[in-house]
Amino acid sequence: MKNSQRSYWLGFDLGGTKLMATVFDRDFRIVASRRAKTKGAEGTAGVLERIQSTISEALGEAGLEPSCLAGIGVGCPGPLDLDRGVILHAPNLGWHNVPLKGTLEKKFKCPAVIANDVDAGTFGEYRFGAARGARCVLGVFPGTGIGGACIYEGKIIRGRTGSCMEIGHIRVQPEGRLCGCGQRGCLESVASRLAISAEAAAAVYRGEAPALRGLAGTDLAEIKSGTLAKAIKAGDLAIEIIVRNAARHLGSAVASVVNLLAPDVVVLGGGLVEALSDVLLGEVRTAVCGQAMKAFTKDIKIVAAELGDNATVMGAAALAAASEDAS
Amino acid sequence: MKNSQRSYWLGFDLGGTKLMATVFDRDFRIVASRRAKTKGAEGTAGVLERIQSTISEALGEAGLEPSCLAGIGVGCPGPLDLDRGVILHAPNLGWHNVPLKGTLEKKFKCPAVIANDVDAGTFGEYRFGAARGARCVLGVFPGTGIGGACIYEGKIIRGRTGSCMEIGHIRVQPEGRLCGCGQRGCLESVASRLAISAEAAAAVYRGEAPALRGLAGTDLAEIKSGTLAKAIKAGDLAIEIIVRNAARHLGSAVASVVNLLAPDVVVLGGGLVEALSDVLLGEVRTAVCGQAMKAFTKDIKIVAAELGDNATVMGAAALAAASEDAS
Numbered sequence: 001m002k003n004s005q006r007s008y009w010l011g012f013d014l015g016g017t018k019l020m021a022t023v024f025d026r027d028f029r030i031v032a033s034r035r036a037k038t039k040g041a042e043g044t045a046g047v048l049e050r051i052q053s054t055i056s057e058a059l060g061e062a063g064l065e066p067s068c069l070a071g072i073g074v075g076c077p078g079p080l081d082l083d084r085g086v087i088l089h090a091p092n093l094g095w096h097n098v099p100l101k102g103t104l105e106k107k108f109k110c111p112a113v114i115a116n117d118v119d120a121g122t123f124g125e126y127r128f129g130a131a132r133g134a135r136c137v138l139g140v141f142p143g144t145g146i147g148g149a150c151i152y153e154g155k156i157i158r159g160r161t162g163s164c165m166e167i168g169h170i171r172v173q174p175e176g177r178l179c180g181c182g183q184r185g186c187l188e189s190v191a192s193r194l195a196i197s198a199e200a201a202a203a204v205y206r207g208e209a210p211a212l213r214g215l216a217g218t219d220l221a222e223i224k225s226g227t228l229a230k231a232i233k234a235g236d237l238a239i240e241i242i243v244r245n246a247a248r249h250l251g252s253a254v255a256s257v258v259n260l261l262a263p264d265v266v267v268l269g270g271g272l273v274e275a276l277s278d279v280l281l282g283e284v285r286t287a288v289c290g291q292a293m294k295a296f297t298k299d300i301k302i303v304a305a306e307l308g309d310n311a312t313v314m315g316a317a318a319l320a321a322a323s324e325d326a327s
Numbered sequence: 328m329k330n331s332q333r334s335y336w337l338g339f340d341l342g343g344t345k346l347m348a349t350v351f352d353r354d355f356r357i358v359a360s361r362r363a364k365t366k367g368a369e370g371t372a373g374v375l376e377r378i379q380s381t382i383s384e385a386l387g388e389a390g391l392e393p394s395c396l397a398g399i400g401v402g403c404p405g406p407l408d409l410d411r412g413v414i415l416h417a418p419n420l421g422w423h424n425v426p427l428k429g430t431l432e433k434k435f436k437c438p439a440v441i442a443n444d445v446d447a448g449t450f451g452e453y454r455f456g457a458a459r460g461a462r463c464v465l466g467v468f469p470g471t472g473i474g475g476a477c478i479y480e481g482k483i484i485r486g487r488t489g490s491c492m493e494i495g496h497i498r499v500q501p502e503g504r505l506c507g508c509g510q511r512g513c514l515e516s517v518a519s520r521l522a523i524s525a526e527a528a529a530a531v532y533r534g535e536a537p538a539l540r541g542l543a544g545t546d547l548a549e550i551k552s553g554t555l556a557k558a559i560k561a562g563d564l565a566i567e568i569i570v571r572n573a574a575r576h577l578g579s580a581v582a583s584v585v586n587l588l589a590p591d592v593v594v595l596g597g598g599l600v601e602a603l604s605d606v607l608l609g610e611v612r613t614a615v616c617g618q619a620m621k622a623f624t625k626d627i628k629i630v631a632a633e634l635g636d637n638a639t640v641m642g643a644a645a646l647a648a649a650s651e652d653a654s
Contacts, residue, residue, distance in 0.1 A: 079622055135487060136486075136487075148587070150587075152479070152484065157479065157588065158589075159463075159589030159622070159623060160462060160463075160589065160591060160626070162622065164586070164587060164588055164589035164623065165587050165588075166586040166587065166620060166623075167586075167587065169583075169586045169619075169620060170583045170586060170587070171499075171579060171582070171583055171618070172498075172501070173501065174499070174500065174501075174579075181620060183618055252498060252501075255498070256496075256497045256498055256583070257587065259491070259493040259494075259496045259497060260475070260477075260491060260492050260493065260494065260497070260584065260587065261484065261491055261492075262485075262486030262487065262491035264487060291498070291510055292496075293493060293496060293508060295406055295486070295489065296486060296491065296493075299487070
């Protein structure tokens with residue numbers, strides 16, 4: 001009767017473009033996994049429906065009934081009300097005040113937790129990946145914005161109601177570029193994938209990046225992490241300079257955070273880091289070791305994430321389990 | 328036989344110029360307190376001796392035997408090895424690798440803990456002062472440098488071996504002034520009491536601060552927090568501008584930390600804040616509320632410390648008690 005015991009965890013990644021549901025056994029081995037498109041434009045009810053059907057399909061693939069689930073963990077875009085389990089606002093999904101925890105608990109009749117996606121991903125790397133078991137982990141995920149997270153003595157550092165660690169909004173240039181948050185000079189405005197792509201598009205327009213011109217033209221939406229990597233490999237020095245400059249700013253901000261939190265491990269993750277890990281890690285290591293205090297850099301590890309797309313589902317499932325342990 | 332029970336705590340403040348030993352009862356009411364000069368120039372053995380005699384005198388004043396002590400907590404200048412209880416290096420005292428915890432445990436035959444002085448002071452404000460019971464407290468103490476501390480869910484955020492939260496070494500000006508740490512543009516180099524006093528001395532030299540000229544002349548060592556406050560009150564606009572400008576940088580750095588840690592309470596303390604609390608708190612509040620993310624500033628409290636000179640001894644004693652609870 002093994003399958004009727006509540007001994008499986010479900011980790012869910014609720015992204016702006018794709019959904020992913022993964023079933024784990026009690027040792028957090030992957031049993032089954034399903035993906036689907038998010039299709040946020042189809043409205044809240046449609047996405048909620050698709051979330052539930054993707055979970056059901058993953059359970060089906062694993063040959064399990066919902067009654068086998070010990071709990072569900074979901075990595076979500078924010079801001080969130082963590083305790084109530086409500087997504088307060090998700091611009092990519094057009095969501096306002098969606099009680100995701102309650103919806104899933106009602107449907108699958110097991111406890112559910114929600115977490116910020118970067119928190120979940122960093123927790124995944126802490127439990128199973130590049131930062132396994134570290135006392136203090138700083139996670140940094142440059143993407144459209146720049147997400148940050150800190151796992152301190154096994155727990156996510158959080159705000160009163162939602163997540164915090166907004167490393168993307170550390171000010172790195174007092175009178176810098178305008179950021180999406182309304183401030184000037186935020187790290188995100190100079191070192192996110194989006195900021196890099198915008199600078200790269202301008203370089204193409206100026207005729208400085210012939211390889212990238214061939215690969216993507218001047219369309220920002222076409223200049224993805226992999227495209228940037230290909231352009232650098234093909235000899236676009238202007239693009240390499242843009243990426244290195246952004247990485248130096250990233251490193252400078254990480255140095256400030258290292259001076260505050262003295263992490264044992266800094267994990268850099270996300271598509272940009274996967275595509276350009278040598279360049280990014282090199283520049284960030286140089287900046288951190290050159291700028292942060294010696295006492296904090298002596299034994300620090302600055303490494304690339306290991307779990308890729310699985311980090312969020314693994315972290316979310318582990319958070320569901322940790323939440324059960326605590327209750 | 329009350330006095331033979333181990334029901335008293337001793338808090339100690341080991342400063343560069345003065346020592347303070349305070350005896351607390353089990354409810355952390357002050358029973359007795361003694362002060363002495365540090366006299367670091369007289370050597371390690373002499374200071375260790377004076378620390379012990381100051382503690383003995385405080386016990387004597389309270390009419391207690393050492394056997395009444397449940398534990399001793401000491402707020403120290405750093406860097407420290409917290410677990411081993413060793414002061415690794417204290418430039419003001421000329422100390423290297425002094426095993427303070429072991430020395431006190433041997434002498435007074437009770438458990439002792441050491442803590443960074445800013446950590447202890449912030450813990451004091453968290454337990455008994457301006458940040459009583461808050462979920463997450465950020466303490467900021469501008470002095471010769473700028474000390475920072477964070478109490479998160481009742482515990483001090485610390486590094487692997489020593490304290491962290493070096494807010495003074497957040498970079499606020501990419502190509503700024505040289506800092507004592509060897510970097511450029513650290514907060515400390517533009518907003519510490521020392522940085523303010525240096526700018527004020529230059530203003531006196533240029534003839535822009537007649538009141539301060541009368542109070543202190545151009546001697547940096549004479550330009551203390553209270554002197555700055557008096558000069559502003561007497562009409563030295565140049566000095567007020569210098570202080571406000573420094574406070575804006577301080578606020579900007581605090582805004583970055585608020586974006587990371589989302590504290591419920593920010594406590595500003597130390598002599599500079601005591602002397603100039605209106606100016607400093609006003610500028611810091613304006614900067615934080617204008618620059619940090621709305622979600623984190625909505626309910627934030629930015630307040631002056633309440634315990635003054637007692638913060639460190641009270642926090643250190645409470646840490647000794649917390650350490651006993653945990654063991």
